[in-house]
Amino acid sequence: xxxxxxxxxxxxxxxxxxxxxxxxxxxxxxxxxxxxxxxxxxxxxxxxxxxxxxxxxxxxxxxxxxxxxxxxxxxxxxxxxxxxxxxxxxxxxxxxxxxxxxxxxxxxxxxxxxxxxxxxxxxxxxxxxxxxxxxxxxxxxxxxxxxxxxxxxxxxxxxxxxxxxxxxxxxxxxxxxxxxxxxxxxxxxxxxxxxxxxxxxxxxxxxxxxxxxxxxxxxxxxxxxxxxxxxxxxxxxxxxxxxxxxxxxxxxxxxxxxxxxxxxxxxxxxxxxxxxxxxxxxxxxxxxxxxxxxxxxxxxxxxxxxxxxxxxxxxxxxxxxxxxxxxxxxxxxxxxxxxxxxxxxxxxxxxxxxxxxxxxxxxxxxxxxxxxxxxxxxxxxxxxxxxxxxxxxxxxxxxxxxxxxxxxxxxxxxxxxxxxxxxxxxxxxxxxxxxxxxxxxxxxxxxxxxxxxxxxxxxxxxxxxxxxxxxxxxxxxxxxxxxxxxxxxxxxxxxxxxxxxxxxxxxxxxxxxxxxxxxxxxxxxxxxxxxxxxxxxxxxxxxxxxxxxxxxxxxxxxxxxxxxxxxxxxxxxxxxxxxxxxxxxxxxxxxxxxxxxxxxxxxxxxxxxxxxxxxxxxxxxxxxxxxxxxxxxxxxxxxxxxxxxxxxxxxxxxxxxxxxxxxxxxxxxxxxxxxxxxxxxxxxxxxxxxxxxxxxxxxxxxxxxxxxxxxxxxxxxxxxxxxxxxxxxxxxxxxx
Ligand code: ADP
Ligand code: ZN
Ligand code: ZN
Numbered sequence: 196x197x198x199x200x201x202x203x204x205x206x207x208x209x210x211x212x213x214x215x216x217x218x219x220x221x222x223x224x225x226x227x228x229x230x231x232x233x234x235x236x237x238x239x240x241x242x243x244x245x246x247x248x249x250x251x252x253x254x255x256x257x258x259x260x261x262x263x264x265x266x267x268x269x270x271x272x273x274x275x276x277x278x279x280x281x282x283x284x285x286x287x288x289x290x291x292x293x294x295x296x297x298x299x300x301x302x303x304x305x306x307x308x309x310x311x312x313x314x315x316x317x318x319x320x321x322x323x324x325x326x327x328x329x330x331x332x333x334x335x336x337x338x339x340x341x342x343x344x345x346x347x348x349x350x351x352x353x354x355x356x357x358x359x360x361x362x363x364x365x366x367x368x369x370x371x372x373x374x375x376x377x378x379x380x381x382x383x384x385x386x387x388x389x390x391x392x393x394x395x396x397x398x399x400x401x402x403x404x405x406x407x408x409x410x411x412x413x414x415x416x417x418x419x420x421x422x423x424x425x426x427x428x429x430x431x432x433x434x435x436x437x438x439x440x441x442x443x444x445x446x447x448x449x450x451x452x453x454x455x456x457x458x459x460x461x462x463x464x465x466x467x468x469x470x471x472x473x474x475x476x477x478x479x480x481x482x483x484x485x486x487x488x489x490x491x492x493x494x495x496x497x498x499x500x501x502x503x504x505x506x507x508x509x510x511x512x513x514x515x516x517x518x519x520x521x522x523x524x525x526x527x528x529x530x531x532x533x534x535x536x537x538x539x540x541x542x543x544x545x546x547x548x549x550x551x552x553x554x555x556x557x558x559x560x561x562x563x564x565x566x567x568x569x570x571x572x573x574x575x576x577x578x579x580x581x582x583x584x585x586x587x588x589x590x591x592x593x594x595x596x597x598x599x600x601x602x603x604x605x606x607x608x609x610x611x612x613x614x615x616x617x618x619x620x621x622x623x624x625x626x627x628x629x630x631x632x633x634x635x636x637x638x639x640x641x642x643x644x645x646x647x648x649x650x651x652x653x654x655x656x657x658x659x660x661x662x663x664x665x666x667x668x669x670x671x672x673x674x675x676x677x678x679x680x681x682x683x684x685x686x687x688x689x690x691x692x693x694x695x696x697x698x699x700x701x702x703x704x705x706x707x708x709x710x711x712x713x714x715x716x717x718x719x720x721x722x723x724x725x726x727x728x729x730x731x732x733x734x735x736x737x738x739x740x741x742x743x744x745x746x747x748x749x750x751x752x753x754x755x756x757x758x759x760x761x762x763x764x765x766x767x768x769x770x771x772x773x774x775x776x777x778x779x780x781x782x783x784x785x786x787x788x789x790x791x792x793x794x795x796x797x798x799x800x801x802x803x804x805x806x807x808x809x810x811x812x813x814x815x816x817x818x819x820x821x822x823x824x825x826x827x828x829x830x831x832x833x834x835x836x837x838x839x840x841x842x843x844x845x846x847x848x849x850x851x852x853x854x855x856x857x858x859x860x861x862x863x864x865x866x867x868x869x870x871x872x873x874x875x876x877x878x879x880x881x882x883x884x885x886x887x888x889x890x891x892x893x894x895x896x897x898x899x900x901x902x903x904x905x906x907x908x909x910x911x912x913x914x915x916x917x918x919x920x921x922x923x924x925x926x927x928x929x930x931x
Contacts, residue, residue, distance in 0.1 A: 424781020444513025
């Protein structure tokens, strides 16, 4: 093959690969697939990825641009990772040039060198060794620097600073030719021997799980660890990883949310010390690059990270663990719509390593895979601390008078727990003060003019806020429709519950924890510290509080509105409610004191609700699985959602119709494929755009993907796409 032209992946959402010319001096170099190169693109300079030398017969353009620079000496991504990228691009139908960028941390995407943080070291030159120090008499700091360097030979800028020698002085010495400097990469350091001083005795269920998982030597086995809240799943991860680390392997641990990172990191550090590193968006670019390089070179044994960490290179990967595998945040909801859990499964298959999916509330699809025998199911039915699971008290609200959403019974229960010096958690998955503002005389409602949604009333600062498009408006002083001035706030939000509880329980702290109160970097951590002190208090929170946290002193969880989401038009709605309720309930009574959960509901006779109200997530999920089977929806069929949005709903609809026409003409529809739509999306108007969708369901994956492949080519070529924004979502999970 001639080495004149190369094919390059360019980080833009287009399907084609672009060809570039190699300058003469680079033709001798052996380029490897995956190496980063700088290329001119339009009037910009981009970082692309070398893919292969071009096949000259395929390239018929007359002029090509020269690449500017080859950044890497070798490819930073090994072959299996490049295969993973190709697979993900094919499976999620997203351009490879964009997909491959997910494998690099931000600074490498920008073209920076793949090096650890560098520090400067100083030494004296020959001239500096012989010069008479009195010549520096008027520059005492320089003199001190030179003296120190003569004495010690070689010192880092950092240690010189500790001796009081400034960088300015060193630069002066440098300019005089008396000292020289060099840069050195700071490789991560850790104690060569791990001191496992850790002596928690495993419960028999934990032991059994560890034994089974550790038995999967070098096999691509998939385990589903279904362990009730507080059953010590983390302990199981730690032990499995310990065995692997002793054999020189690495573990990749995926967690759903950045808020859980510090807690998880601390638990792992207790056992593994500085061999643990974490990777998430709260780290700066420098830190992320260092962790990435450490993982890639096999210098960290354990990497804990959020969604995108599933792409981090690991030199000696031995296991992938997906904590809270059911969590929706593992799925990216825009652009490259991948599921980190599913990518993890494929990655483990490529690397022939086991995967451990874990949750107290496994997703319907994983549960179904376990029932089918595709995954090995491991149950932890008891709490590890010996504590009982909380007792559930369903509270039928029919005919009851509520005060700001609270029944007398729930208020009484709160009072009793606080008196016993316990902590209470009130769960409401709606932030803000009230869900809408209504005019008392004409019934005007605060709707968002850009979305099919009400604007939420917020009290601090006082304003209307659309949670779907971030549209904000001041509260109206008069009704825009009838000019009357009397309004009613309708529906409960966490701010409203907070202000009510503050008045009601004056002697106790009330902490509201939702994305409004935890926007600042450290605030969530501060809240967790207050809770950890253990004094009686009331927590009010959204789903942020439901996930994974261990609050030993919370003995009562009050769920204000257990029904919300149950009647959603989304067939996944009830699964989500069940997960949330079970997870948040699991925060109660995790240590010595028994826990109680009070669930306020209007539908205690609802057949699904019955199981949930008794705390039987397992039975609930079995019922959902039956329902899904009879409706032929995932996991009993594969789904792809094609969505189009534009300033006019008719354009979106027409566009989808032309896609359907293309699909029909392609003759790729088999009898297993079912098409639904075009229909307006559940929330048709969002951020001023009108969204329509077509859903494709298929009993088998292959014909569906073949059809979407064909459609994808059409979509990238279609002239109409200038008027619409479209997306392909494989295995979608959200309907909004
Ligand atoms: P999960 O993740 O399953 O909800 P955790 O791993 O957070 O549960 O464990 C819950 C609590 O139980 C933690 O405080 C943990 O230290 C403790 N724990 C776990 N395993 C054991 C054990 N074998 N013996 C005693 N305590 C344990
Ligand atoms: Zn009015
Ligand atoms: Zn809006």
